[in-house]
Structure formats: structure tokens, C-alpha cells
Amino acid sequence: MNTHPENNFEDEDLEKSAPLLFNIKRSMNADAGYRTPDGYFESLTSDVTKKIESLPDFETASKANPFRTPEGYFDALPTIIQQRIIDQNKNRVTVFSRIQEVFSSPVPKYSLVLVSFLLVIFFSIKYFTRTVKVEYVNDTPETEQLESFYLSQLDETVLSEAYADERVSSNNMQENGIENYLLENNIDLNLISEQL
Numbered sequence: 791m792n793t794h795p796e797n798n799f800e801d802e803d804l805e806k807s808a809p810l811l812f813n814i815k816r817s818m819n820a821d822a823g824y825r826t827p828d829g830y831f832e833s834l835t836s837d838v839t840k841k842i843e844s845l846p847d848f849e850t851a852s853k854a855n856p857f858r859t860p861e862g863y864f865d866a867l868p869t870i871i872q873q874r875i876i877d878q879n880k881n882r883v884t885v886f887s888r889i890q891e892v893f894s895s896p897v898p899k900y901s902l903v904l905v906s907f908l909l910v911i912f913f914s915i916k917y918f919t920r921t922v923k924v925e926y927v928n929d930t931p932e933t934e935q936l937e938s939f940y941l942s943q944l945d946e947t948v949l950s951e952a953y954a955d956e957r958v959s960s961n962n963m964q965e966n967g968i969e970n971y972l973l974e975n976n977i978d979l980n981l982i983s984e985q986l
Contacts, residue, residue, distance in 0.1 A: 805812040972979065 804815070971977075972982075
């Protein structure tokens with residue numbers, strides 16, 4: 791029995807436990823893992839030459855055009871193209887011609903009037919029934935806050951000057967008020983001075 795030092799299996803044990811592996815091992819050469827068939831390199835050049843010769847001739851095939859056109863196609867092509875352009879221009883409708891068509895025929899006039907009337911009604915309803923959101927903003931501070939703010943800004947000299955100015959203006963108003971009363975009621979000043 792042969793024992794192999796690399797795996798310590800005997801050939802009989804390998805043949806019994808894994809017959810497939812044993813057959814692969816027996817078919818393989820101990821020196822090489824891959825082998826070429828016998829006479830491979832001797833017949834290689836003839837096999838390659840046969841395959842090249844069996845290919846079609848590309849040089850002659852490229853000269854022949856595989857596509858065909860109908861007889862006289864290129865002779866009639868400019869006429870066909872011009873006719874298509876003329877037909878497209880005839881079928882093309884400009885904006886001006888559309889507008890002219892709408893205003894020249896009587897039926898679209900009525901529909902145009904109806905559509906415009908409906909649009910006016912629609913936008914009128916939208917405008918007059920819109921909701922306007924008004925927010926009341928109370929930015930004015932309360933009276934007490936205003937008074938305290940103004941009082942904090944005042945000085946004694948400002949107060950005394952304001953009091954003096956008001957006193958002078960009230961005296962002038964009293965004098966002017968008495969004179970105005972006498973003049974408006976046609977009271978004679980001499981009568982008043984006699985009674986005093």
C-alpha cells in the first residue's frame with residue numbers, strides 16, 4: 791500500500807471513502823495539474839488556418855451594398871420633398887388667420903360673447919364674495935401707561951414754564967373774552983364806567 795506523506799491517506803482508503811476523488815487523482819499526472827491533448831500543438835496552425843479560410847471575404851463584402859432602393863427613387867425625391875413642404879404650408883394655420891376666422895363667421899361670435907359674459911360673471915362673483923381678513927391691532931397703550939411715560943419725561947422747570955404760559959394765556963383770554971362780549975352785545979362802555 792502506498793502512503794502519501796502530504797495527506798497520510800492510503801490509496802485503498804481513498805478509493806473506498808471517495809471513489810470520485812480517487813479516479814481524478816489516478817487520471818492526473820503527478821508532475822502537472824493540466825495537460826494538453828496529444829498532438830495539440832502540431833495541429834494548431836492547420837486548425838487556425840482552416841477557421842480563417844472559412845470566414846467570409848470582408849473586403850469584397852464591404853464593396854457590395856446590401857440595401858436596395860426602388861427604381862428612380864432619388865430622381866423623384868426632390869419633387870416629393872417640395873410637395874410635402876407645400877402641403878405643410880397649406881395646412882399651417884397662423885394666429886392671424888385663426889383670429890380672422892373667429893371674427894368673420896357668425897357662430898363663433900355668439901360663442902365668444904357668451905364665453906366673455908360668463909368670464910365676467912365668474913370673476914365678479916369671485917371678487918365680490920371674497921373674504922377680507924381684517925385684524926384689529928390695538929397698539930395704543932393704556933392711558934395710565936401714557937401718563938406715567940409723559941410724567942417721567944417732565945422736569946420741574948418744564949412744569950413751571952408750562953404753568954406760567956397757561957396763566958398768561960388764561961388772563962389774555964379773560965380780557966379778550968370780556969371785550970368780545972361787550973362788543974358783540976352792543977354794550978356801551980360809558981354806561982358801565984358810570985355805574986362803577
